[in-house]
Amino acid sequence: MKRLWGLLALSALCSVLATSPAPAQTSGPSKVKVGILLPLTGPFAAVAETQKQGALLAVDVINKKGGLDMPWGKVQVEGMVDDDEAKLDVGVRRYRYMMSEGVKGVGGQTWAPLSYAINAIVSREPMAYFPVCVMAKEAFQKGKIAPSTFAAAYSPWTVGYTAGTQAVKTLGKKKIFFLARSDSWGWDIRDGVYAAAKEHGAEIVGYDEASLGTSDFTTILQKVRAAKPDVFIAAQFAADSVALLKQAHQMGLNKDMTIFNAFITNVVAKGLPPEALQGVYAMHYFYYDLSALGDSGVAEKAAAFTKLFQDKYGYPPDAYAAIAYIAYMEMFRGFEQSKSFDAAKVAAALKADGGKFDSVKGPGSWREDNQAAFKYGAFLVKGKGPADRKGDWDLFTVEGSMGGDQILPPLKSLGY
Structure with missing residues (x-):
């Protein structure tokens, strides 16, 4: 009988041990590496520099509070920076x-095709991956986006949709000439502009394309003038947009129509003579001065981030610095919330509670396709001329904003 009771007691003990939750990890590293992989040389170097700055600022913020708050204690973060040269x-x-060096997460890319290639690797070999570029719409399709890839910016389709909507609904334009770039960036923006035009009753009166790296837009701009649109919307970015906007100004196109550069950054604006930027409309992912937005809470968050950035680098943050900062802060939140560096656990933690998070540009949430939907997804800005500027970085006035799930491609269109 004693033997029977002993066996029953042992069986009960084994049952309890089998059903009890695994104990929390009590030991781990005191320091971890995260990758910051960007095209620090080549045509995107100026934008990549701002992305690197945003990422390193996020690392600083975490380390100044003692490090990541993990179950075994504080963990310092080291940013491992390398140059991808915008080459696959x-x-x-x-x-x-970086993987061989044991990084726990990677962020980066300015050139979308490379982020797509890395996302494919992450699908097979899970890693917490946070691209800080504007990824192609195709990348977010069901089955293509890796479960642990999280994009703090949207696709070019959203750039086009917000630009087209603001041009028609806010500025009252009805006749659009659209200039694409001859690649997925330009075609996705085109599709977004066309969707907005159809939705809001505008007409596309002209269309053209120019390849990446085009320096002379004279022939195209003559075609734009002949079409007599109300608004000229262009998909050009970085050095291409500087060349385009300078030539549009030199030809006096702004006297005949509204010039609308679909997506802009402060780096681009600083590359233009103030006279060429004056009156140009654009969509901006983030502008450091949001005091005119009418949301004091978000304006205060943007101002606090701007002070942090300016104290470190000597000038206000640009849009792509904000994308990178948000991405890395979400990476770090995923580590802390999951109490782990495991990619699947990080992804699950970020999607918990409806994927809600806060950021320097206000509240956001992670969608099913791992795109971030923000209350203020994009800001409509208008370029300031020389007489209106109060300083070197006083480049724009904020005229409005768009956000929410409705500015992103419908999940159904992506296969969800």
Whole structure:
């Protein structure tokens, strides 16, 4: 009988041990590496520099509070920076090198095709991956976006949709000439503009394309003038948009129509003579001065971030610095919330509670396709001329905003 009771007691003990939750991890590293992989040389270098600054500022913020708050204690973060050169072979090779060095998460890319390639690797070999570029719409399709890839910016389709909507609904324009770039960036923006025009009753009166790196837009701009649109919306970005906007100003196109550069950054605006920026409309992911927005809470968050950034770098943050900062702060939140560096656990933690999070540009949430939907997804800005500027970085006035799930491609269109 005693033997029977002993066996029953042992069985009960084993049952309790089998059903009890696993104990929390009580030991772990005191320091971890995260990858910051960007095209620090080449045509996107100026934008990549601002992305690097945003990422490193996020690392600073975490380390100044003692490090990541993990179950075994505080963990310091080291940013491992490398140059992907905006080349697929170089970028993939250096991403794999970061993996071999034991990074716990990677962010980066300015050139969308490379982020797409890295996302494909992450699908097979899970990693907390946070691209800080504007990824192609195709990348967010069901089955293509890796479960642990989280994009703090949207696709070019959203850039086009917000630009087209603001041009028609806010500015009252009805005749659009659209200039694409001859790649997925330009075509996705085109599709977004066309969707907005159809939805809001505008007409596309002209269309053209120019390849990346075009320096002379004279022939195209003559075609734009001949079409007599109310608004000229262009998909050009970085150095291409500087060349385009300078030539549009030199030809006096702004006297005949509204000039609307679909997506802009402060780096682009600083590359223009003030006279060429004056009166140009654009969509901006983030502008450091949101005091005119009418939301004091968000304006205060933007101002606090701007002070942090300016204290470190000497000038206000640009849009892509904000994208990178938000992305890395979400990476770090995922580590802390999941109490782990495991990619699947990080992804689950970020999606918990409806995927809600806060940021320097206000509240956001992670959608099913791992795109971030923000209350203020994009800001309508208008370029200031020389007489209106109060300083070197007083570049725009904020005229409005768009946000929410409705500015992103419908999930159904992406296969969800």
